[in-house]
Amino acid sequence: MYCNILAANECKGQMLPPQAEKKMQAWIRSRHLICSGNFFILETVEYPTVERFTECVESLGGTLITVEPIDKIWIGDHRKVILYQAKASLHTPHHDLKQYWFKYGGLKTRFDRGC
DSSP states (O other), rough: HHHHHHHHHHHHHHHOOOHHHHHHHHHHTTTTTEEEEEEEEEEESSSSHHHHHHHHHHHHHOOOEEEEEEEEEETTTTTTEEEEEEEEEOOOOOOOHHHHHHHOOOSSTTOTTTT
8 A cells, every 4th residue: 555655656746754854854964954943944056956845845744935036156157047045834843854953954055155
């Protein structure tokens, strides 16, 4: 039965909660994802990452609040890319992402000017 559910979720492109939590932990360690109050904020230059973040948040029972292009940053000497910021609320009490962020995360993302 579990294999059929897993196959159905993969066919629809839905992410399972354990996969979503691991992906979000990786973003915390890489300083793409920070916690600010009751919100999780992801900054990235790749829009498909924003889409994966949305899937993770929804899989964990949260809600995506906003996605905004906040800046254009230089990659190398000749290329400018758009920096996206996605803000989400994870209001479910059963996940430990905030505690994980306290232990392994930072107060600023890797794209903050002060870093």
